[in-house]
Amino acid sequence: MKFATSLVLASAVSLATAHGFVKRITIDGKSYGGPEPGSDDNSPSIIRKIQDTNPVKDPSSAEITCGRNAQKAQLSAPVRPGSQLQLFWDGGDGTPWPHEAGPILNYMANCNGDCANFDPATANFFKISEQGRPGGENGPWFLANLLTGAPANLTIPNDLAPGNYILRHELLALHLAEKEGGAEYYPSCSQVTVQGKGSNAAPTPTAKFPGAYSPTDPGILNKHVFDDGFQYKFPGPPVAQFATQGGIGSSNSTSSVPAPRPAPTQPSQPSGPGNQSGNGNGRGGDPDSEENSRRSCRLKKAEGKSHDKRDGQDHVTPRMRRVAKKRSSEFTPPTQN
Numbered sequence: 436m437k438f439a440t441s442l443v444l445a446s447a448v449s450l451a452t453a454h455g456f457v458k459r460i461t462i463d464g465k466s467y468g469g470p471e472p473g474s475d476d477n478s479p480s481i482i483r484k485i486q487d488t489n490p491v492k493d494p495s496s497a498e499i500t501c502g503r504n505a506q507k508a509q510l511s512a513p514v515r516p517g518s519q520l521q522l523f524w525d526g527g528d529g530t531p532w533p534h535e536a537g538p539i540l541n542y543m544a545n546c547n548g549d550c551a552n553f554d555p556a557t558a559n560f561f562k563i564s565e566q567g568r569p570g571g572e573n574g575p576w577f578l579a580n581l582l583t584g585a586p587a588n589l590t591i592p593n594d595l596a597p598g599n600y601i602l603r604h605e606l607l608a609l610h611l612a613e614k615e616g617g618a619e620y621y622p623s624c625s626q627v628t629v630q631g632k633g634s635n636a637a638p639t640p641t642a643k644f645p646g647a648y649s650p651t652d653p654g655i656l657n658k659h660v661f662d663d664g665f666q667y668k669f670p671g672p673p674v675a676q677f678a679t680q681g682g683i684g685s686s687n688s689t690s691s692v693p694a695p696r697p698a699p700t701q702p703s704q705p706s707g708p709g710n711q712s713g714n715g716n717g718r719g720g721d722p723d724s725e726e727n728s729r730r731s732c733r734l735k736k737a738e739g740k741s742h743d744k745r746d747g748q749d750h751v752t753p754r755m756r757r758v759a760k761k762r763s764s765e766f767t768p769p770t771q772n
Protein backbone atom coordinates (compact mmCIF):
# COMPACT_ATOMS: atom_id res chain seq x y z
CA MET A 436 0.00 0.00 0.00
CA LYS A 437 2.69 2.41 1.01
CA PHE A 438 4.79 1.26 -1.91
CA ALA A 439 2.02 2.04 -4.37
CA THR A 440 1.55 5.52 -2.98
CA SER A 441 5.20 6.45 -3.32
CA LEU A 442 5.23 5.11 -6.86
CA VAL A 443 2.39 7.43 -7.76
CA LEU A 444 4.17 10.34 -6.11
CA ALA A 445 7.42 9.58 -7.87
CA SER A 446 5.82 9.55 -11.28
CA ALA A 447 3.97 12.78 -10.52
CA VAL A 448 7.22 14.49 -9.54
CA SER A 449 8.99 13.31 -12.65
CA LEU A 450 6.31 14.95 -14.76
CA ALA A 451 6.84 18.33 -13.12
CA THR A 452 8.80 20.21 -15.74
CA ALA A 453 7.53 23.49 -16.99
CA HIS A 454 7.22 26.78 -15.18
CA GLY A 455 8.90 29.45 -17.25
CA PHE A 456 11.78 31.53 -18.55
CA VAL A 457 12.36 34.60 -20.70
CA LYS A 458 12.80 33.31 -24.20
CA ARG A 459 13.02 36.55 -26.12
CA ILE A 460 13.17 40.30 -25.58
CA THR A 461 12.34 43.04 -28.02
CA ILE A 462 13.86 46.46 -27.49
CA ASP A 463 12.23 49.25 -29.48
CA GLY A 464 11.14 46.58 -31.92
CA LYS A 465 14.45 44.76 -32.27
CA SER A 466 14.38 41.13 -31.15
CA TYR A 467 16.99 39.42 -28.95
CA GLY A 468 16.70 35.68 -28.34
CA GLY A 469 18.01 33.89 -25.29
CA PRO A 470 19.29 30.39 -24.50
CA GLU A 471 16.99 27.56 -23.46
CA PRO A 472 17.44 26.81 -19.76
CA GLY A 473 19.97 24.09 -19.11
CA SER A 474 20.87 23.83 -22.78
CA ASP A 475 24.32 23.57 -24.34
CA ASP A 476 23.60 26.73 -26.27
CA ASN A 477 26.42 29.12 -25.44
CA SER A 478 25.96 31.45 -28.38
CA PRO A 479 26.29 35.10 -27.41
CA SER A 480 23.16 36.55 -25.84
CA ILE A 481 22.02 39.48 -23.73
CA ILE A 482 19.90 37.13 -21.56
CA ARG A 483 21.61 35.24 -18.76
CA LYS A 484 21.04 31.50 -19.07
CA ILE A 485 19.42 29.63 -16.19
CA GLN A 486 19.57 25.97 -15.29
CA ASP A 487 15.89 25.09 -15.63
CA THR A 488 12.43 26.62 -15.60
CA ASN A 489 11.70 25.89 -11.94
CA PRO A 490 10.96 28.75 -9.59
CA VAL A 491 13.28 30.09 -6.94
CA LYS A 492 11.53 29.38 -3.63
CA ASP A 493 13.87 31.01 -1.12
CA PRO A 494 14.43 34.77 -1.30
CA SER A 495 17.62 34.46 0.75
CA SER A 496 19.27 32.09 -1.73
CA ALA A 497 21.83 33.19 -4.30
CA GLU A 498 19.34 32.16 -6.98
CA ILE A 499 17.08 35.10 -6.16
CA THR A 500 19.50 37.47 -7.90
CA CYS A 501 19.18 36.28 -11.49
CA GLY A 502 17.52 32.86 -11.39
CA ARG A 503 18.58 29.30 -10.91
CA ASN A 504 22.33 28.87 -11.40
CA ALA A 505 22.36 31.88 -13.71
CA GLN A 506 25.35 32.18 -16.03
CA LYS A 507 26.88 35.41 -17.23
CA ALA A 508 25.93 36.58 -20.71
CA GLN A 509 28.37 37.88 -23.30
CA LEU A 510 26.36 40.64 -24.96
CA SER A 511 24.71 43.87 -23.97
CA ALA A 512 21.90 45.50 -25.91
CA PRO A 513 21.87 49.23 -26.58
CA VAL A 514 18.92 51.06 -25.01
CA ARG A 515 18.13 54.67 -24.22
CA PRO A 516 15.96 56.38 -21.65
CA GLY A 517 12.41 55.75 -22.75
CA SER A 518 13.21 52.55 -24.66
CA GLN A 519 10.36 50.10 -24.60
CA LEU A 520 11.06 46.48 -23.84
CA GLN A 521 8.83 43.49 -24.29
CA LEU A 522 9.82 40.32 -22.47
CA PHE A 523 8.33 37.11 -23.81
CA TRP A 524 7.92 34.23 -21.37
CA ASP A 525 7.76 30.59 -22.27
CA GLY A 526 6.70 27.70 -20.07
CA GLY A 527 9.33 25.44 -21.59
CA ASP A 528 8.65 22.66 -24.07
CA GLY A 529 6.53 25.03 -26.11
CA THR A 530 3.96 25.57 -23.37
CA PRO A 531 2.81 29.06 -22.39
CA TRP A 532 3.61 30.73 -19.09
CA PRO A 533 1.23 29.02 -16.62
CA HIS A 534 0.56 31.25 -13.57
CA GLU A 535 -1.96 34.06 -13.49
CA ALA A 536 -1.77 35.50 -9.97
CA GLY A 537 1.03 37.79 -8.90
CA PRO A 538 2.95 40.95 -9.70
CA ILE A 539 5.70 41.77 -12.16
CA LEU A 540 8.67 43.69 -10.78
CA ASN A 541 11.56 45.28 -12.65
CA TYR A 542 14.91 46.39 -11.30
CA MET A 543 18.17 47.68 -12.70
CA ALA A 544 21.69 47.90 -11.32
CA ASN A 545 24.81 49.54 -12.69
CA CYS A 546 27.52 47.01 -13.58
CA ASN A 547 30.20 49.67 -13.09
CA GLY A 548 31.96 48.33 -16.16
CA ASP A 549 31.30 45.47 -18.52
CA CYS A 550 28.24 43.45 -17.46
CA ALA A 551 29.66 40.32 -19.10
CA ASN A 552 31.92 39.82 -16.09
CA PHE A 553 29.67 41.32 -13.48
CA ASP A 554 28.49 39.44 -10.41
CA PRO A 555 25.18 41.06 -9.45
CA ALA A 556 25.07 39.49 -5.98
CA THR A 557 26.46 42.68 -4.49
CA ALA A 558 24.82 45.11 -6.91
CA ASN A 559 22.67 48.02 -5.82
CA PHE A 560 19.37 47.36 -7.53
CA PHE A 561 16.80 50.12 -7.90
CA LYS A 562 13.24 49.35 -8.83
CA ILE A 563 12.10 50.84 -12.13
CA SER A 564 8.51 49.60 -12.17
CA GLU A 565 6.02 47.24 -10.58
CA GLN A 566 2.77 45.97 -11.99
CA GLY A 567 -0.06 44.50 -9.99
CA ARG A 568 -3.65 44.60 -11.12
CA PRO A 569 -4.42 47.01 -13.92
CA GLY A 570 -8.11 47.22 -13.09
CA GLY A 571 -7.88 47.53 -9.33
CA GLU A 572 -7.95 45.25 -6.36
CA ASN A 573 -10.51 42.75 -7.62
CA GLY A 574 -9.25 42.57 -11.18
CA PRO A 575 -6.91 40.12 -12.82
CA TRP A 576 -3.18 40.55 -12.44
CA PHE A 577 -0.82 41.74 -15.17
CA LEU A 578 0.65 38.27 -14.94
CA ALA A 579 -2.52 36.86 -16.50
CA ASN A 580 -1.58 38.61 -19.77
CA LEU A 581 1.34 36.25 -20.12
CA LEU A 582 -0.91 33.17 -20.22
CA THR A 583 -1.80 34.16 -23.77
CA GLY A 584 1.79 34.59 -24.89
CA ALA A 585 1.61 38.39 -24.59
CA PRO A 586 4.84 39.91 -23.28
CA ALA A 587 5.63 41.70 -20.06
CA ASN A 588 6.41 45.35 -20.77
CA LEU A 589 8.78 47.84 -19.28
CA THR A 590 10.35 51.19 -20.12
CA ILE A 591 13.92 52.28 -19.44
CA PRO A 592 13.51 55.23 -17.06
CA ASN A 593 13.79 58.76 -18.31
CA ASP A 594 16.94 60.47 -17.13
CA LEU A 595 18.83 57.25 -16.37
CA ALA A 596 22.53 57.99 -16.87
CA PRO A 597 24.49 56.19 -19.60
CA GLY A 598 26.29 53.02 -18.62
CA ASN A 599 26.10 49.25 -18.49
CA TYR A 600 23.27 47.84 -16.45
CA ILE A 601 21.83 44.51 -15.38
CA LEU A 602 18.11 44.43 -15.88
CA ARG A 603 16.44 42.18 -13.32
CA HIS A 604 12.92 41.35 -14.49
CA GLU A 605 10.87 39.22 -12.12
CA LEU A 606 7.57 37.42 -12.05
CA LEU A 607 6.33 36.65 -8.56
CA ALA A 608 3.69 33.91 -8.66
CA LEU A 609 1.39 33.98 -5.66
CA HIS A 610 -0.88 30.99 -6.26
CA LEU A 611 0.63 29.27 -3.19
CA ALA A 612 1.35 32.45 -1.22
CA GLU A 613 -1.07 31.59 1.55
CA LYS A 614 1.64 29.39 3.03
CA GLU A 615 5.15 30.40 4.02
CA GLY A 616 7.59 29.30 1.34
CA GLY A 617 4.78 29.03 -1.18
CA ALA A 618 5.52 32.09 -3.32
CA GLU A 619 7.45 31.41 -6.51
CA TYR A 620 10.09 33.83 -7.78
CA TYR A 621 11.08 33.85 -11.43
CA PRO A 622 13.92 36.36 -11.82
CA SER A 623 15.51 36.88 -15.23
CA CYS A 624 18.57 39.03 -15.89
CA SER A 625 19.59 40.72 -19.11
CA GLN A 626 22.40 43.07 -19.95
CA VAL A 627 21.78 46.49 -21.46
CA THR A 628 23.89 49.52 -22.27
CA VAL A 629 22.07 52.78 -21.65
CA GLN A 630 22.92 55.50 -24.12
CA GLY A 631 21.73 59.09 -24.31
CA LYS A 632 22.06 62.04 -21.99
CA GLY A 633 20.37 60.99 -18.78
CA SER A 634 21.82 62.49 -15.63
CA ASN A 635 20.67 60.19 -12.85
CA ALA A 636 23.63 57.92 -12.21
CA ALA A 637 22.60 56.71 -8.77
CA PRO A 638 18.86 56.24 -8.48
CA THR A 639 17.57 55.53 -4.97
CA PRO A 640 16.45 53.71 -2.95
CA THR A 641 18.42 50.56 -3.71
CA ALA A 642 18.34 47.02 -2.41
CA LYS A 643 20.34 43.84 -2.78
CA PHE A 644 19.33 40.41 -4.02
CA PRO A 645 19.42 38.43 -1.84
CA GLY A 646 18.33 40.84 0.87
CA ALA A 647 15.46 42.80 -0.61
CA TYR A 648 12.75 40.25 0.25
CA SER A 649 11.77 38.35 3.34
CA PRO A 650 9.66 35.16 3.15
CA THR A 651 7.15 36.84 5.46
CA ASP A 652 6.73 40.14 3.59
CA PRO A 653 3.01 40.80 3.13
CA GLY A 654 3.47 40.78 -0.64
CA ILE A 655 5.02 37.30 -0.45
CA LEU A 656 3.19 35.49 2.35
CA ASN A 657 -0.47 36.41 2.69
CA LYS A 658 -3.52 34.41 3.72
CA HIS A 659 -5.79 36.91 2.01
CA VAL A 660 -4.26 36.86 -1.43
CA PHE A 661 -7.43 35.41 -3.00
CA ASP A 662 -9.91 37.38 -0.90
CA ASP A 663 -12.19 39.96 -2.45
CA GLY A 664 -10.83 43.46 -1.99
CA PHE A 665 -7.30 42.26 -1.22
CA GLN A 666 -4.91 45.22 -1.26
CA TYR A 667 -1.54 44.13 -2.53
CA LYS A 668 1.66 45.52 -1.09
CA PHE A 669 4.62 45.05 -3.42
CA PRO A 670 7.77 43.63 -1.84
CA GLY A 671 11.14 45.33 -2.14
CA PRO A 672 11.97 49.03 -2.14
CA PRO A 673 9.64 51.66 -3.61
CA VAL A 674 10.07 52.54 -7.27
CA ALA A 675 13.03 54.91 -7.69
CA GLN A 676 12.22 58.46 -8.69
CA PHE A 677 13.44 59.96 -11.95
CA ALA A 678 13.30 63.48 -13.28
CA THR A 679 10.79 64.33 -15.97
CA GLN A 680 12.44 64.40 -19.36
CA GLY A 681 11.77 63.99 -23.01
CA GLY A 682 8.06 64.61 -23.13
CA ILE A 683 6.75 61.28 -21.97
CA GLY A 684 5.10 63.49 -19.41
CA SER A 685 5.46 61.79 -16.12
CA SER A 686 7.39 62.48 -12.99
CA ASN A 687 8.29 58.92 -12.30
CA SER A 688 8.72 55.61 -14.00
CA THR A 689 5.69 54.12 -12.34
CA SER A 690 3.33 56.03 -14.54
CA SER A 691 5.64 56.64 -17.47
CA VAL A 692 5.45 53.01 -18.42
CA PRO A 693 3.27 52.92 -21.51
CA ALA A 694 0.27 50.68 -21.67
CA PRO A 695 1.23 47.18 -22.68
CA ARG A 696 0.34 46.06 -26.14
CA PRO A 697 -3.24 44.84 -26.00
CA ALA A 698 -3.51 41.15 -25.30
CA PRO A 699 -6.06 39.11 -27.21
CA THR A 700 -7.95 38.24 -24.03
CA GLN A 701 -8.59 39.49 -20.51
CA PRO A 702 -7.40 41.33 -18.56
CA SER A 703 -8.11 44.69 -20.10
CA GLN A 704 -5.21 47.04 -20.44
CA PRO A 705 -4.61 49.94 -18.09
CA SER A 706 -5.32 53.42 -19.29
CA GLY A 707 -4.28 55.87 -16.63
CA PRO A 708 -1.63 56.75 -14.08
CA GLY A 709 -1.38 54.55 -11.06
CA ASN A 710 -2.30 51.41 -12.90
CA GLN A 711 1.22 50.09 -12.66
CA SER A 712 1.40 50.30 -8.93
CA GLY A 713 -1.38 47.86 -8.38
CA ASN A 714 -3.38 50.33 -6.36
CA GLY A 715 -5.43 51.73 -9.20
CA ASN A 716 -8.83 53.12 -8.47
CA GLY A 717 -10.48 51.58 -11.47
CA ARG A 718 -12.78 48.66 -11.30
CA GLY A 719 -11.77 47.07 -14.55
CA GLY A 720 -12.03 43.40 -15.40
CA ASP A 721 -14.07 41.01 -13.34
CA PRO A 722 -11.75 38.30 -12.06
CA ASP A 723 -14.68 36.01 -11.47
CA SER A 724 -16.10 36.27 -14.93
CA GLU A 725 -17.18 32.98 -16.37
CA GLU A 726 -14.76 33.48 -19.23
CA ASN A 727 -11.80 33.90 -16.91
CA SER A 728 -12.80 30.95 -14.87
CA ARG A 729 -13.32 28.77 -17.90
CA ARG A 730 -10.04 29.86 -19.41
CA SER A 731 -8.20 29.07 -16.23
CA CYS A 732 -9.83 25.68 -15.91
CA ARG A 733 -9.12 24.87 -19.54
CA LEU A 734 -5.53 25.78 -18.98
CA LYS A 735 -5.37 23.68 -15.89
CA LYS A 736 -6.81 20.75 -17.74
CA ALA A 737 -4.50 21.16 -20.70
CA GLU A 738 -1.37 21.37 -18.63
CA GLY A 739 -2.39 19.32 -15.68
CA LYS A 740 -0.67 16.27 -17.06
CA SER A 741 2.75 17.78 -17.32
CA HIS A 742 2.85 20.91 -15.24
CA ASP A 743 3.66 21.44 -11.68
CA LYS A 744 2.34 18.48 -9.81
CA ARG A 745 4.16 19.67 -6.73
CA ASP A 746 1.93 22.71 -6.67
CA GLY A 747 -1.29 21.14 -5.59
CA GLN A 748 -3.32 24.31 -5.97
CA ASP A 749 -1.85 25.39 -9.23
CA HIS A 750 -4.07 27.54 -11.44
CA VAL A 751 -7.01 27.34 -9.04
CA THR A 752 -8.81 30.66 -9.16
CA PRO A 753 -10.76 32.07 -6.23
CA ARG A 754 -13.93 31.37 -8.13
CA MET A 755 -13.01 27.76 -8.69
CA ARG A 756 -12.35 27.45 -4.98
CA ARG A 757 -15.68 29.00 -4.03
CA VAL A 758 -17.54 26.79 -6.45
CA ALA A 759 -15.80 23.72 -5.08
CA LYS A 760 -16.59 24.79 -1.53
CA LYS A 761 -20.23 25.37 -2.36
CA ARG A 762 -20.51 22.03 -4.10
CA SER A 763 -18.97 20.18 -1.20
CA SER A 764 -21.30 21.89 1.28
CA GLU A 765 -24.29 20.98 -0.84
CA PHE A 766 -23.18 17.43 -1.18
CA THR A 767 -25.04 14.95 1.01
CA PRO A 768 -23.12 11.75 1.47
CA PRO A 769 -25.09 8.62 0.68
CA THR A 770 -26.23 6.65 3.66
CA GLN A 771 -24.02 3.71 4.23
CA ASN A 772 -25.14 0.31 5.39
Ligand SMILES: [Cu+2]
Binds near residue numbers: 533
Ligand atom coordinates in the same frame (compact mmCIF):
# COMPACT_ATOMS: atom_id res chain seq x y z
CU1 LIG B 1 5.10 27.00 -12.17
